[in-house]
Amino acid sequence: MLRNKQILVIDDTPSILSFLQVSLEVLGAKFYKAQTASYGLALCEQLHPDVVILDLGLPDKEGLNILPALKRIQAHSPAHPPIVIVLTVRNEAKYYEMAMDMGADAYLTKPFNVEELIDLIQQKLGPPPTGHLKLVSNG
Amino acid sequence: MLKKAARRELSTQALFTLYRITANAFTRQQALEKLQRTLSRMLEMDVAFFLPSVMKPERIDAAFPTGLSLFDNDCKALDVCWNEMKTTGVAAPFNPGTDWRFEPMLASSGEVGVLGVRPRHGQSLDPWYGRLLTAIADQTASALEHMELERSMEATRIREEREKLRSMLLSSVSHDLKTPLAGIIGSLSVHNTMGGRLTPERRDALLETALEEAHRLDSFITNILDMTRLESGKIEFHYEWHDVSSIIRQVVKRLQHRLRKYQLVVHSIPENIEVYMDMVMTGQVLQNLLDNACKYTPPGTAIDITSRRNEEGLFIDVHDHGEGLPSDKLAHVFDKYARIQKEDSQVAGTGLGLAICKSVMEAQGGWITAANHPQGGAIFTICLPRWRKAETVKHAAMI
Numbered sequence: 001m002l003r004n005k006q007i008l009v010i011d012d013t014p015s016i017l018s019f020l021q022v023s024l025e026v027l028g029a030k031f032y033k034a035q036t037a038s039y040g041l042a043l044c045e046q047l048h049p050d051v052v053i054l055d056l057g058l059p060d061k062e063g064l065n066i067l068p069a070l071k072r073i074q075a076h077s078p079a080h081p082p083i084v085i086v087l088t089v090r091n092e093a094k095y096y097e098m099a100m101d102m103g104a105d106a107y108l109t110k111p112f113n114v115e116e117l118i119d120l121i122q123q124k125l126g127p128p129p130t131g132h133l134k135l136v137s138n139g
Numbered sequence: 140m141l142k143k144a145a146r147r148e149l150s151t152q153a154l155f156t157l158y159r160i161t162a163n164a165f166t167r168q169q170a171l172e173k174l175q176r177t178l179s180r181m182l183e184m185d186v187a188f189f190l191p192s193v194m195k196p197e198r199i200d201a202a203f204p205t206g207l208s209l210f211d212n213d214c215k216a217l218d219v220c221w222n223e224m225k226t227t228g229v230a231a232p233f234n235p236g237t238d239w240r241f242e243p244m245l246a247s248s249g250e251v252g253v254l255g256v257r258p259r260h261g262q263s264l265d266p267w268y269g270r271l272l273t274a275i276a277d278q279t280a281s282a283l284e285h286m287e288l289e290r291s292m293e294a295t296r297i298r299e300e301r302e303k304l305r306s307m308l309l310s311s312v313s314h315d316l317k318t319p320l321a322g323i324i325g326s327l328s329v330h331n332t333m334g335g336r337l338t339p340e341r342r343d344a345l346l347e348t349a350l351e352e353a354h355r356l357d358s359f360i361t362n363i364l365d366m367t368r369l370e371s372g373k374i375e376f377h378y379e380w381h382d383v384s385s386i387i388r389q390v391v392k393r394l395q396h397r398l399r400k401y402q403l404v405v406h407s408i409p410e411n412i413e414v415y416m417d418m419v420m421t422g423q424v425l426q427n428l429l430d431n432a433c434k435y436t437p438p439g440t441a442i443d444i445t446s447r448r449n450e451e452g453l454f455i456d457v458h459d460h461g462e463g464l465p466s467d468k469l470a471h472v473f474d475k476y477a478r479i480q481k482e483d484s485q486v487a488g489t490g491l492g493l494a495i496c497k498s499v500m501e502a503q504g505g506w507i508t509a510a511n512h513p514q515g516g517a518i519f520t521i522c523l524p525r526w527r528k529a530e531t532v533k534h535a536a537m538i
Contacts, residue, residue: 015322015348022345023329026336057314089317090310110321113328 002121003028006049010040010066011087012059016110020053023114036060041069048075049082051121054104056088056095063088064098071103083124087117150271153181157275161282170286174279175203185257188279189217189241191250197222199253213237220253226273228255230264240264242272244280251280315359322352358430362491365423366475369498376417376502382529383446383453384408386418390425391444398429400438406445414453415525420499424507427492428457428519436461436516452505452524459518463511472509473497496521 002024009020012035024031032047034040037058044052052070056063063086071081085106086099096107105124108117156177164170171188179186190202199221201207209217212235216227220241227233229240242254254276258264264272326349334342368374387408391398414421432442440460447454464472475494493509496519500507505523512518 013318013322015319015352016325018348019322019326019329019345022337022341023333026333089314089321092310110317111324112321114325115328115332 001027002118002125005029005051005121005125006032006047007051007053007121008032008034008040008044008047008049008082009053010034010037010058010063011053011055012036012057013055016055016087019114020117023118027118037063037066041066044070044073044082048073050125051083051085053085053087053117056086056090056099064095064102067099067102067104083121085117085120085124087112146267149181150274153178153271153275154278156181157278157282161279161286164286167283167286167290170282171203178275182256184259184262185255187239187255187257188244189221189253189255191221191252202252209239210237213239217241217253217255221250224250226269229258230269240272242276244276244283246277246280246284248284251283254279312363316356319352319356319359323349323356326352362427362495365495366491366498369495369502374420374502376420378415378417378503380413380415380527380529381418382410383412383414383455383526384410386414386422387425387444387446387455390422390429393422394426394429394433397433398442401433401436402439402441404441404443406443408444408446409448411529412448412453413527413529414523415527416503416505416523417499421503421521421523424496424499424521425455425457427496428521431492431519432457432459432461432517435459448526452522453526454520454522457519458512458516460516463515464509464517466511469509469511473507 005028007024007029009017009031011017011020011033017033017035021031021033032043032049034043035058037060040052040054040058054063054067054070067084067086070084073081075082081103083105084103085108086104087108087110088095089110091109099107106120108120157174160173160177161170164173171190175186175188187201187207188203189199192198192200199217201209213228215235216233216237216239219225219233220227220243224243224245225231225233226243227241228237231240239255239257242256244251244254254272256264256272262268326345330337330342330345330349337345365374387405391403391405429442436442436459442460443456443458445456445458447456473493473496475491493507496507500521500523503523504525505521507519507521509517509519
């Protein structure tokens, strides 16, 4: 599942934050939230989360404006940037294309079922690492 | 017969006048009306402009002066001039016995109409007059063409603006409807799929969120429908005398769920004062104002409701203690979709609430204003012009 995965949600709608927190925590993820783009970016630099869920219409600036900076943040070894999933009410093709061009890993439009988002996160994170199993077989 | 110098002067004057009139006119109609009068006087002839009928372009009719009556012969010459785009009538090769002379008005994009003149006092139309009339007809045609072009460019610009506004409105409305829906669907989907793994408190909280968002959605939809009805004049106002304090109490009660996070202070609301108004619609205005105060100010701050009255009317102030209104937005807060520029903003709303308030207050003969309070926060004031003391009335009724 999402055990110990750090997930940062940058969204300004309280109801969205609240049900995402409930569902992600139930699946074992560590949930972090930011209601502005600037705070979201700062938190991302500090936490190096595995996944960032990014709304586009944020109160201080456009979510797309921080997308390239989010993708430049390298974490872990080997270094990789966070998976960024755009989550927005905007369903026009132009926003989808802009977001994907700027490096978004996925684009999901609101409203959505929580399973859709979780499936997407799991799919983007890939299969869980098998290192532990290998160690056992070698032993 | 005019002398050479006088002719030159007439010609210069006529063409200059034509230029001046067409350059300053706002509409084709205005230009032609003025030209017809001025040229008649200047040339000392009857002058008329004929334009094709909008519905039947092959037919040509007197446009200026209106109601001009022509004989059969005149009509025949006019039709030939229009259909063949050649000079007809007096001193022209084709003259079926009319005392009019018709000059085709031809511009670069095609035929525009016909200029007609009828010489008075036995004036003869020699070739010089012919050339002058052709020049007048040509210039008028190109001026009209130019005006038409400008008009259609203006129409295109307006159409484009309207289209832009429509699409902005659509995206704003869809944002405002989808944001609460996302909260509802998301919360319920978590409840449905993971409910078994949640504590009862968390499950309740999800349902509570869904319910709150559903209420929000309902108020957006009500606002959109109200605005549509107000604009199409489909809302009928039911005026009666109502007690001011009771309407305020009702609205506060209706919003108690949202207002519990604020310190609501109701000051000096008079008992026994009645106002002539539509109770439901005025209640809606107060509700929108209080709703706005909740939306734009942090929880825990105060919201004051005050009432005062004078010979102008009865006033109700709703004063919040937030950041106030940005000074550059003050003048436009009541514009429809004033919030539209901010495509997705942290505060959900169609931007229709205040526009509805304004329409409702004005429909009742009152008004609404917005300002920043000297001590901070925004202050919205509504005024209803007709009020009375309830007791006086009862007393009067007894006599």
